[in-house]
Every structure is written in C-alpha cells, then in structure tokens.
Amino acid sequence: MEVSNIIMHPLPQMTNKGERKMKLSKLREKLENNKELRNKQARKIKRLKAEFKCGVTKEKNRKEEIKIIGITGSSGKTTVANIIHEYLKRLGKKSVLYSSAKIDSPATIIRPDEACEITFNSEDDVLEIIEEVEAYGAEYLVLEVNETAIEKGLTKDIPFNVRVLTNFNALHNEDQYSKEEYKAIKKSFFEGMEKESLCIYGFEDYDKEFLEELLEANECKKYVYSSNYIATVKGVNKEDITSLLYELESTKAGLQMKVKVKNKTYALKTEMMMNYNALNIVGALTVLEAMGIFDINEYNTCIQKIKIPGRSEVYQRKGRMIVIDSHLPKVLESLQKLKDKKEINQIKVVIGSMGYGYQNWEPRFKTTDFIASRKKARKYAMELLKEKVDDVYLTESDNGKEKVLDICLELKGYLEDKVSSKIIEDREQAIREAIVDSKEGDVIFISGRGNRRVLCNSETTMKLIKDSEVVEKVLKELGW
Numbered sequence: 001m002e003v004s005n006i007i008m009h010p011l012p013q014m015t016n017k018g019e020r021k022m023k024l025s026k027l028r029e030k031l032e033n034n035k036e037l038r039n040k041q042a043r044k045i046k047r048l049k050a051e052f053k054c055g056v057t058k059e060k061n062r063k064e065e066i067k068i069i070g071i072t073g074s075s076g077k078t079t080v081a082n083i084i085h086e087y088l089k090r091l092g093k094k095s096v097l098y099s100s101a102k103i104d105s106p107a108t109i110i111r112p113d114e115a116c117e118i119t120f121n122s123e124d125d126v127l128e129i130i131e132e133v134e135a136y137g138a139e140y141l142v143l144e145v146n147e148t149a150i151e152k153g154l155t156k157d158i159p160f161n162v163r164v165l166t167n168f169n170a171l172h173n174e175d176q177y178s179k180e181e182y183k184a185i186k187k188s189f190f191e192g193m194e195k196e197s198l199c200i201y202g203f204e205d206y207d208k209e210f211l212e213e214l215l216e217a218n219e220c221k222k223y224v225y226s227s228n229y230i231a232t233v234k235g236v237n238k239e240d241i242t243s244l245l246y247e248l249e250s251t252k253a254g255l256q257m258k259v260k261v262k263n264k265t266y267a268l269k270t271e272m273m274m275n276y277n278a279l280n281i282v283g284a285l286t287v288l289e290a291m292g293i294f295d296i297n298e299y300n301t302c303i304q305k306i307k308i309p310g311r312s313e314v315y316q317r318k319g320r321m322i323v324i325d326s327h328l329p330k331v332l333e334s335l336q337k338l339k340d341k342k343e344i345n346q347i348k349v350v351i352g353s354m355g356y357g358y359q360n361w362e363p364r365f366k367t368t369d370f371i372a373s374r375k376k377a378r379k380y381a382m383e384l385l386k387e388k389v390d391d392v393y394l395t396e397s398d399n400g401k402e403k404v405l406d407i408c409l410e411l412k413g414y415l416e417d418k419v420s421s422k423i424i425e426d427r428e429q430a431i432r433e434a435i436v437d438s439k440e441g442d443v444i445f446i447s448g449r450g451n452r453r454v455l456c457n458s459e460t461t462m463k464l465i466k467d468s469e470v471v472e473k474v475l476k477e478l479g480w
Contacts, residue, residue: 073166310451326450352397382414
C-alpha cells in the first residue's frame with residue numbers, strides 16, 4: 001500500500017462489539033479462575049471504599065465498556081499518554097493512567113507521582129489493571145505499552161480501542177533486540193486489530209517504507225501525524241498526513257506551533273520545553289481528534305502548563321533554567337538550538353551511567369553483549385557532551401556492581417579534557433553544586449533518571465533519591 005492511498009475516514013465514535021467483548025470476557029474469566037489474585041483485588045476494592053471513599057462500585061451492567069488507549073514507541077509514549085489522560089480529566093471523564101513516569105489511579109499502592117519503570121510485566125498485572133479500572137467505574141484507561149510486554153504476548157487479549165505508535169528508532173533497544181526483531185515486535189502490536197479500532201502512527205525516526213508496512217498491518221481506520229519538515233525530507237505526500245505540524249517556534253518560555261488537521265488549522269501554545277515535545281503534543285491531539293472528543297480551547301488550556309514528572313520537567317529560577325529529563329540526545333539538541341539563538345548561556349549537565357548488572361533479577365544485564373553495549377553508550381554520551389556543553393558533573397546513577405568512582409573516571413576519560421568536568425560521587429551533592437555554580441542565563445540539565453526514586457548504588461543495596469525533590473530542596477535552601 002502506497003502512503004498516498006491512505007483513506008481519510010470521518011472521525012468515528014467508539015464502538016464496543018464482537019471480538020472486543022469476547023476479549024474482555026476472556027480476561028474476566030482468567031481473573032475469576034485466579035483465586036489468589038481475585039482475593040487480592042477484593043481487598044484492594046475494600047480499601048478503596050474505606051480509605052478513599054471514592055464511591056467505587058462494580059458496574060456489571062454498564063451501558064458502555066471502558067475505552068482502552070494503548071501507546072507504544074521508542075520515545076514520547078509517556079508524554080503522549082500523560083497529555084491524553086490530563087485532557088480527559090479536564091473533560092470530567094474518569095480516566096486511569098498507567099505510564100512509566102507515573103500511575104494515576106485511585107487503586108494504586110504506588111505514589112501517583114512515582115516512576116514505575118514497566119507498567120505491566122505479567123498477565124496477572126494485566127488482569128489486576130483491568131479489574132481495577134472496571135471496579136472504579138473508569139471510562140478510559142490510558143496504557144503505556146513497551147516492547148517487552150508486546151513480545152511476551154501480554155497485549156494480545158487487551159481489547160484496545162486505540163493503538164498508537166509515537167515513533168520507531170531501532171537504536172533505542174539495540175542491547176536487547178536487533179533492528180529487525182525490534183521492528184517485528186512493534187509492528188505486531190498493530191496486527192490482528194478489530195476493524196472498529198483506531199490506529200495512530202507518528203511518522204518521525206523511521207522511513208517511508210516502514211510506514212507503508214504499518215498501514216498494511218490491519219484493516220482498521222488509520223491516522224498519521226508528522227511535521228512539514230519530516231514529510232518533505234522523507235518524500236511523503238503532505239496531503240496524506242492526518243495532522244501536520246508546521247511553524248514551530250521554540251523559546252525559553254516554551255513552544256508555539258500550528259497544526260493542520262485536514263481542512264482545519266490549530267494554533268497551540270505550551271510552557272513545555274524541547275522541540276521534540278511538539279510532535280508529542282500533535283500525537284495526543286491526533287488521538288483525541290480520531291476519537292471525536294477534541295476541543296481546541298480545552299486542549300490549549302490542558303497543555304499550557306502541563307508538567308510530566310521526569311520528562312522535560314523545568315524549573316525557572318533567578319534567570320536559570322533547571323531541566324530534568326531521561327533522554328540525553330534530544331534534550332541536548334533542543335538546548336543547543338536555544339544557545340545558538342542566544343537565549344541561554346552555558347549548559348551544565350549532571351550525569352552518571354548505569355553499571356553492569358544493576359538489576360540482578362534481569363539476566364540480560366549480565367551478558368557480555370549488554371556490557372559491551374553499555375561501554376558503547378557511555379562513550380556515545382560523552383562524545384555528545386564534549387561537543388555541546390560547557391560543564392559536566394559526573395556522579396552516581398544505578399552503578400550496581402561497579403564502583404561509582406570507576407564509572408566516573410571512565411566517563412571523564414571519554415571527555416578528553418575538551419570540556420570542564422567534576423567528579424562528585426554523591427548525586428544530591430552533584431546537583432547542588434551544579435545549581436550553585438550556575439549564573440544567570442545558564443541551564444542545568446539533570447540527565448538520566450527522570451522520575452525514578454530507587455537508585456541501585458551497589459550489587460546488593462539501594463538508596464532513595466529523586467532528582468526533582470533534590471532540586472526543590474536546593475532551591476528552597478538558596479531562597480530561590
């Protein structure tokens with residue numbers, strides 16, 4: 001199928017028929033047969049009623065089934081999921097969010113602002129989530145889906161109404177999968193979909209040929225979002241892009257952009273930083289448009305001041321900008337553009353590196369291939385830093401089996417004295433010094449850990465530290 005043959009369907013209302021109901025019934029049957037899990041869920045629901053008084057009821061005769069939105073991709077899935085969820089809440093909808101940056105559900109035992117690493121890792125996890133959202137009476141479940149869950153077959157019985165691919169970059173998990181393996185896993189998420197489902201593809205890091213493969217993967221309604229620049233470079237007819245981003249302007253104050261959706265043009269504005277978030281904003285918009293629940297005024301209000309933990313999380317104080325994010329290359333690219341425009345002065349980076357085998361229960365972290373990939377990743381990161389930043393603060397970051405100092409010395413060696421660097425083993429102290437050393441106009445970028453709290457600082461021990469809490473503590477101490 002040629003990209004030029006994309007059928008532009010009218011925006012449908014969601015349906016809940018046939019195969020989808022069978023899948024939900026299958027999940028419920030599995031839950032009923034799992035006595036231990038069923039009892040666990042009963043205790044959770046009882047606690048909900050007693051502690052939170054949120055009116056949780058088991059709605060067996062609901063007029064409509066819950067609408068489930070599954071979002072996968074190499075990057076951006078957390079941001080897209082969070083935007084959709086926050087927008088639904090603005091509309092007064094009962095939405096439950098499971099993303100790697102945070103879980104937002106009345107039944108979770110995880111703090112709502114905590115990273116959960118993997119949203120679901122077993123069939124029992126899936127059953128728990130489905131039972132939980134139905135017991136709560138949720139109208140929507142927004143679910144981040146990683147490649148491990150797809151590979152394990154954990155998504156095959158989930159009756160998604162909407163499936164989203166934010167982007168595809170084979171380098172994202174090269175220590176775990178070959179390019180073809182990774183491609184096959186992501187593609188399989190969109191195979192065998194119910195015809196009444198919606199399929200949304202973000203076209204960014206991959207080629208036109210893979211887009212054509214994705215468009216042939218199922219018979220459901222399909223929508224594509226991209227940018228004017230990407231469509232031009234990759235030779236895709238812009239008329240075939242459902243949501244087309246153009247006129248993007250990035251400043252220290254945030255992003256402004258225009259999006260063409262068929263015969264409509266939307267002007268969007270947000271305090272979110274970093275250029276790459278523009279396509280995430282367009283991706284969420286495309287999902288909501290496809291579902292027939294998009295309102296430009298509500299959406300602009302939603303994205304204006306939205307904050308996603310550990311994802312381009314920005315603090316503006318005393319003329320400085322402090323950025324917390326787990327993605328190094330894309331953040332540096334955006335910061336460099338601001339520097340080229342003279343909007344910022346120096347870029348200071350706090351960074352460490354995961355050690356070998358920091359999660360002992362994960363066999364893949366102990367392999368020779370993984371160790372080699374970490375060496376490669378460390379060198380790559382330092383190559384970026386010595387070209388794009390002014391100061392580097394080397395510190396701990398899940399060092400696991402390796403000593404912090406050994407990792408920091410390795411990283412410092414890769415810098416080749418081409419950029420100023422300090423080794424400060426304690427992460428909290430490294431963040432503090434980077435902020436204190438800064439001057440008006442500087443950016444302090446705290447990289448690598450996002451919204452994680454648990455830091456594995458040896459093979460057998462861990463400590464609790466969250467970058468955002470450290471930043472807030474330091475700013476308070478400084479009176480900023």
